Amino acid sequence: MEKVEFKLYNTLSRKKEVFEPLDPPRVTMYVCGITAYDEAHLGHARAAVVFDVLYRFLKFLGYEVTYVRNYTDIDDKIINRSQKEGTPWYEIAERYIREYQEEMAALKVLPPTHEPRATEHIPEMISLVERLIEAGVAYESEGEVYFAVEKFPGYGKLSGRRLSELVAGARVEVSEKKKNPLDFALWKASKPNEPAWESPWGPGRPGWHLECSAMSIKYCGETLDIHGGGLDLIFPHHENEIAQSEAATGKTFVRYFVHNGLITVNGEKMAKSLGNYVSVKDMLARYHPETIRLFLLTKHYRSPLDYTEKGIRDAEKALYGLYESLYFLKKVAPKREGGLSKSGEKLAKALEEFRERFLLALAEDLNTAEALAETFTLISEVNRFLPTARQASSEEAALAQKVIESLRQLTGDLLGIGTEDPESFIEKERERKIQLKGLDRELIERRLSEREAARKKKDFKTADRIREELAAQGLTLRDTPWGTFWMVEA
RNA sequence: GGCGGCGUAGCCAAGUGGUAAGGCGACGGCCUGCAAAGCCGUGAAUCCGGGGUUCGAAUCCCCGCGCCGCCUCCA
Numbered sequence: 003m004e005k006v007e008f009k010l011y012n013t014l015s016r017k018k019e020v021f022e023p024l025d026p027p028r029v030t031m032y033v034c035g036i037t038a039y040d041e042a043h044l045g046h047a048r049a050a051v052v053f054d055v056l057y058r059f060l061k062f063l064g065y066e067v068t069y070v071r072n073y074t075d076i077d078d079k080i081i082n083r084s085q086k087e088g089t090p091w092y093e094i095a096e097r098y099i100r101e102y103q104e105e106m107a108a109l110k111v112l113p114p115t116h117e118p119r120a121t122e123h124i125p126e127m128i129s130l131v132e133r134l135i136e137a138g139v140a141y142e143s144e145g146e147v148y149f150a151v152e153k154f155p156g157y158g159k160l161s162g163r164r165l166s167e168l169v170a171g172a173r174v175e176v177s178e179k180k181k182n183p184l185d186f187a188l189w190k191a192s193k194p195n196e197p198a199w200e201s202p203w204g205p206g207r208p209g210w211h212l213e214c215s216a217m218s219i220k221y222c223g224e225t226l227d228i229h230g231g232g233l234d235l236i237f238p239h240h241e242n243e244i245a246q247s248e249a250a251t252g253k254t255f256v257r258y259f260v261h262n263g264l265i266t267v268n269g270e271k272m273a274k275s276l277g278n279y280v281s282v283k284d285m286l287a288r289y290h291p292e293t294i295r296l297f298l299l300t301k302h303y304r305s306p307l308d309y310t311e312k313g314i315r316d317a318e319k320a321l322y323g324l325y326e327s328l329y330f331l332k333k334v335a336p337k338r339e340g341g342l343s344k345s346g347e348k349l350a351k352a353l354e355e356f357r358e359r360f361l362l363a364l365a366e367d368l369n370t371a372e373a374l375a376e377t378f379t380l381i382s383e384v385n386r387f388l389p390t391a392r393q394a395s396s397e398e399a400a401l402a403q404k405v406i407e408s409l410r411q412l413t414g415d416l417l418g419i420g421t422e423d424p425e426s427f428i429e430k431e432r433e434r435k436i437q438l439k440g441l442d443r444e445l446i447e448r449r450l451s452e453r454e455a456a457r458k459k460k461d462f463k464t465a466d467r468i469r470e471e472l473a474a475q476g477l478t479l480r481d482t483p484w485g486t487f488w489m490v491e492a
Numbered sequence: 493g494g495c496g497g498c499g500u501a502g503c504c505a506a507g508u509g510g511u512a513a514g515g516c517g518a519c520g521g522c523c524u525g526c527a528a529a530g531c532c533g534u535g536a537a538u539c540c541g542g543g544g545u546u547c548g549a550a551u552c553c554c555c556g557c558g559c560c561g562c563c564u565c566c567a
Contacts (some may be wrong), residue, residue, distance in 0.1 A: 016496085034567070042567090049567035079565075162495050163563070210565080232567030236496085239566090262567070263497085269559065273566065300515070301505065305498075306560065313504060316516040323515090326529075363506090371506050375514035382514095385530050389523090462525055469527075480528045487529080 006365045008063060010228075011304060013236060013259040014160060018367050023227045024257060029065040030222035031057065034214060034231035034239070035117070037074040038098035039083050042105055043279035044294075044309060045232070045265040045272045051295055051418075052262045052303040052368075053230050054111040058416050059364050069114040070221045072214060073099050076121050076207055081196055091197050095119075105282045109291045110418040116221045120213040124199045127208045127216040130250055131188045131201075139249040143179040145191035145204040151184045154245040160259060161237035186242050188212050211242040215255075219247065229256040233263055233304075234271075263306045272309060280309065288438065290431060292419050293318040299370040299417055320378070321419070322431070322489065327381045328409070329424035330388050333484065334402035340395030345387045352383035353405055360412045370417060377413045377420075380405070392483065428489070435490030441475055450479075450486060457481075 008021040023029045033053045036046055053071075060067045074080075075095035084091040099119070107113070120127075131147050134140035139153040151157050151165065158164055168184055177183075187209035192198035198205035208216075218226055224247070231240065240259065247255035265272040272279045285294050297317035301307045342350060356376055363372035384405060391398055414421040422430075436443050449468050456464040469479050472488075480487040 013496095036567075037565085045567050047567090052567090077565085158495095161562075164494085167494055168563075230567095233496085234562065234566055237562060238564085264561070264567070266560075271561065271566090275566075296515095305505095308504085310504085312516080316504065320515050323529090330530095369506075371515095372513070375506065378514055382531090388530075457525085460525075466526065478528060481524080481526095482529080489528095 006063060006361055008059075008365045009367050010258055010260060011367050012257075013261050014256070019258070021258065023065065024225055027064060027066050029060050029067045029227045030070075031060070031067060031228040031230065032070045032072075032214070032218040032222055032226050033114075033229070034235055035071040035073050036098070036102055037077055037079060038095040038102070039077070039079040040098065040274060042098075042102050042282045043265075043272060043274070044282065044285060044298075045279070046102070047105075047109060047282050047285070047294065048265055048298050048303075048307065049230075049232050049262050050106050050111045051109060051298045053260075055299065055303075055364075055370060055417060056228070056230070056260070056368060057112060057114070058418070059368065062416060067115070068222055070116045070118065070218060071114040072217050073102075073117060073119045074210065074213060075099065075119045076197060077210055092121075095121075101283075105286060108286050109282070109294060110421065118217045118221065120208060120217070121199075123213065123217050123220065124208065126220055127212050128189075128201050130212065130216045130219070130246070133250045134188065134246065137249055139245075140188055141181065142203050143181075145206060146179055146187055147189040147203055148180055148185040149188055149242070149246060149249075151182055151186070151245065154249050156248065157245050158241065160244055161241050163237065163241070186211060186238065188246070211239055211246060214239075214243050215247040215250070218243075219251070224251040224253045224255070226256045228258045228260055230260040230262070233261045236261060262303045263301075266306050266308045269308065285314075289314060289318060290321065290427075290434070292421070293321050295418050296321050296374070299419070300374055302371055303368055324377070324381055324413075324420050325422075325424045325427045326487075327384050327388070328406065328420065329428060330484075331384055331402050331406055332424055334388075334391045334394050334399050336396040336399035337393045338395055341397045342395070342401065343390050343398065345390050346395075346398045346401055349383050349387040349405065350401055352380055353401075353408060356380040357408055357412065364416065373413070373417065374419075377409070380409070432488070432490060435476070439476060439490065441490070446472065446475075446477065446488075450488065453479075454486065 009018045010021045011017070012019045031053070033049070036042060057067060057069050073095070076091060080091050080094050084094050087094070131140060134149065135142065135147065140147055140149050158168070165184070189201060189203055189206050189212070190209055191204060191206045197207060199207060218229070229240070244255050267278040270276065270278060293314065297314050298307070300317065356379065359376045360373050363369040363376060366372075391402065394402070409420055413419050433443075435441075436446070449472060453465045453468040456462070456468070472479065476491050477488055478491055
């Protein structure tokens with residue numbers, strides 16, 4: 003493809019910038035993953051899906067992407083849970099990492115190139131701490147090591163904070179061991195009965211911020227092209243990562259910081275602590291993965307996204323519409339030789355525009371909402387074309403194939419939406435809804451064929467009665483030239 | 493209090509200087525045995541309010557109002 007100028011919003015500059023990797027065609031991207039202490043919720047899914055789209059788009063643009071997403075497998079919350087459950091910390095972490103991986107796979111999130119865990123990189127972290135102590139920006143205090151925030155001049159550059167203001171309004175925990183309340187732990191001494199690793203400062207475990215610096219440097223090098231995560235990580239997590247990494251290497255740590263907006267519920271942030279979250283597991287049980295992706299991607303990634311049942315159902319209907327058009331488009335077969343009809347010509351033109359606009363939308367700071375809008379614009383043109391396509395010419399049938407191919411390549415491969423075979427998608431969704439509603443598949447099929455027989459005999463009274471009966475169970479029927487099409491509504 | 497963001501039709505949501513994409517819904521029509529879906533049409537005198545800049549602003553600037561996030565672990 004021709005060169006597309008990709009613009010990405012950089013939190014460091016608070017502007018959209020043209021994306022140019024340090025060492026093309028290589029791109030390094032590190033995204034903060036989860037702390038494995040509990041089930042994932044929709045907010046985690048949003049982050050994963052957003053960066054999944056970024057990953058897919060970068061690859062589409064021809065870059066060779068090293069994509070790292072870490073797991074925090076040791077921290078206070080994991081230890082708490084472990085003590086509460088009487089389960090070893092590593093089993094807790096293992097359980098939730100595996101769950102997360104399964105759920106993300108179900109959501110069609112591509113696996114990153116590396117998924118490192120904190121506890122597998124203790125030596126790297128220890129040597130990073132040593133470097134920081136040597137550099138004079140970290141100090142030991144009673145078996146713990148802290149980063150001295152005032153020793154790093156750039157502190158606050160990402161989050162737009164000034165040290166003086168932070169100190170003034172500091173509500174951070176006051177520890178006797180810290181020289182400055184804002185200093186943060188690089189290495190924590192462990193209490194008795196807590197997991198511990200040997201270190202030059204005694205038994206302990208790494209601080210949270212440290213792992214990302216150590217692992218990103220290991221897998222991506224000392225300067226990352228892209229570092230991502232949720233908006234809520236800007237301060238202090240990413241700020242601290244910059245301080246640690248740049249103080250140690252003397253190099254720019256990250257060239258583009260990318261942050262996704264949070265999910266809200268009734269306008270409030272979705273969070274474990276607020277108890278207002280909906281788990282990914284729950285969502286996957288009720289909705290098709292692509293419904294969830296569509297819901298997540300209809301809003302620009304940097305804006306807050308309010309979770310509502312209606313929002314999800316709207317997404318589901320839109321997705322069904324997409325697949326139904328695909329379903330009929332796939333049935334277009336050449337019935338005669340010849341060129342394009344008028345509606346064929348319009349579709350051909352719409353297809354060209356679609357390809358161009360879709361890519362421009364993604365190139366403009368990953369505007370997935372607009373990319374989806376372009377998809378649905380094309381779908382409308384497909385629907386206008388479909389009635390005349392029943393007697394399709396050879397050229398029209400070829401065009402139908404090209405449309406399918408483009409949708410697969412763009413909406414499918416880049417957004418992860420519309421990737422399934424329409425027939426099996428529809429079948430799977432019928433089955434899912436039947437299960438959810440506890441309906442009787444066999445009975446439905448029988449009633450459908452009884453209705454078909456009645457219609458053949460022009461016994462419309464019986465046919466309509468059956469339709470009403472099925473409608474009462476949530477089924478909508480549609481009589482088409484290819485037979486009766488039915489769906490269970492949300 | 494500091495830093496950042498948001499406010500666009502009934503709902504959701506793009507658009508960030510040239511006269512309002514798309515989804516869901518509503519209404520009328522076509523199609524249909526009737527429906528459904530689809531298509532066609534209707535629907536924001538106008539983008540929270542008020543000033544300003546400009547030939548021209550939803551888009552830029554200023555002042556308000558309202559909502560949210562971060563400042564503590566958090567995607």
